[in-house]
Amino acid sequence: MMASSLEGQLAEKVREGRVPQGVIFAADREGKLDYSHAVGKMSLEDGAANVDLDAVFLLASSTKLLTAIAALQVVERGLIGLKDDVAALLPELAEQPVLRGFDGDDKPILEDRKVPITLTHLLTHTAGTAYDLGDPNLLNLQSQRGRKPGTGPDVASHCAYPLIYQPGERWMYSSALDWAGLLVERLTNSTLEDYMRANIWEPLGITSMTFFPAQKPELQARVPVLSARGPDGKLSAYKGPFINDGSTGCFGGRGAYGSMRDYLKILRSLLANDGKLLSPASLDELFAPRLTAQQVASHKAAALSPMGRMFIGEFDFEKYEHQWAFGGMVFVQGYEDGRRRAGTLSWGGMANTFWAVDREAGLALAFGTQIIQPGDKGAGEAITVVEKGVYAMAGKERASL
Known part of the structure; x- marks a missing residue:
């Protein structure tokens, strides 16, 4: 596929209202x-x-x-180990019980946490944490407590609610990386913004990334207006509550802004294994599948549940084997059309940004659009067009694996 073909297909997605815009950066x-x-x-x-x-x-x-990169950096510096208990650094998390449901009188069934929470648990979404907006039991509990779910200006206040399983028991996409970001802050006596600026952004010449664009007018002016898809399938400006409204702290799981140009700089560094962000050993840690057989089963069950429809891009969880690594989703089995070779690391965000690093194919790509519903079908279609087009331009496609 020539660039003109990819660009024509993506322009058609924009004309059809499948996405409001698209920005692509890719390199081999x-x-x-x-x-x-x-x-x-x-x-x-x-x-x-x-x-x-x-x-x-x-x-x-x-x-x-x-x-995840920041967390592995502090491990490299000997500030914490991957299997260390984080309780002393994150007491607000460590004090949380496990919510097992509700009894016949609608009273919460709470049990004590029985095993330590480690940094590995946080980086792999196996700590027992969840998003309160995405779990019915937590929603009920928050309602009983008179607390509005999904609110709080910083990690300690926003995410301080019970676990939904014992650490290590299973997998659930969650606020765990927000806690990991707070851990980095406390280990380094810094904000995550300042830490990332000094240890990730500046070493790569990144100038567009921040957790607080409203404090930087030159960056705020470059942020596209969020769109949302209505029941009629048409896009319009998003008018609802915003995930970063009122945030005073840095949320390491969902709070940053940045250009695709700068995001690709991070992906290229990982692809090149240039040592600017992580040592070769830590880079391998970032990409390695981490889930046990029991956790894999819960990961697949979550992927095939209604929540799974909110995953970014068009992932075929039925046909292909997936796992979770410190850095994101890892494809254990490559796709037949040549995309996502075995070992590819990939993920995205609520507004349908998407990224992938395929070390076997030697390819990295970043895609940006702004549709607030995660897993939007139109965005998934656009991401697939972009992925296939980039692999073809790089000459990395192949008929079968």
């Missing part, structure tokens, strides 16, 4: 591919400016990769 390890493209508008209003290559996107859960 050999330096033969260094591709970027932008299409669409900064908002859906008539006369809106065209989106450009330096648009700044809400990264949302694409922030998790950055926090």
Whole structure:
């Protein structure tokens, strides 16, 4: 596929209202591919400016990769071990019981936590944490406590609610990386913003990333307006509550903003194994599948549940084997069309940003759009067009695996 074909297909997705805009950055390890493209508008209003290559996107859960890198950096420096108990550093998390449901009188059934919570648990979503907005039992408990779910200006207040299983018992996508970010802050006596600036962003020449774009007018002006898809399937400006409204702390699981140009710099560093972010050994740790057989079963069950429809991009959980690594989703089995070779690390964010690092194919890509519903079908279609097009341009596609 030539670039013109990819760009034509993505432009059609924009014209059809499948996505409001799209920004692509992609590169291969050999330096033969260094591709970027932008299409669409900064908002859906008539006369809106065209989106450009330096648009700044809400990264949302694409922030998790950055926090995982930061966590492995502090491990490299000997500040904590992957199997160390985090209780002393995160007492607000450590004091939480496990919510097992409700009795016949609708009273919560709570049990004491029986095993330590480790950094590995946090980085793999096996700590027992969940998102209160995504778990019926936590929603009920928060309602009984008179607390609005999904609120709180910082991690300690926002995420301090019971676990839903004993640490290590299973897998559940969760606020664990927010806690991991707070752990980095407390280990380094720094904010996550300052830590990432000094240890991730500045070493790679990144200038667009921040947890607080409203405090940086030059960046805020580059953030496209969030869109949402209505019941009629049409996009309009998003009017609802916003995940970062009122945040005063850095949420390592969902709080950062940045351009796709700068996000690709992180992916390229990982792909090149250049040592600027992580040692070769830590890089392998970032990509390695981490889940036990029991955790894999719960991971697959979650992926095939209604929540699984909120995963970013078009992932075929039925046909292909997936796992979880410190850095995100890892594809244990490569796709037949040549995408996502075995060992590919990938994930995205609530507003349908998407990224992937395929070390076997030697390819990295980042895609940005801003539709607030995670797992939006139109965005998934666009991501698939982009993925297939980038692999083809790089000459990495193959008929079968």
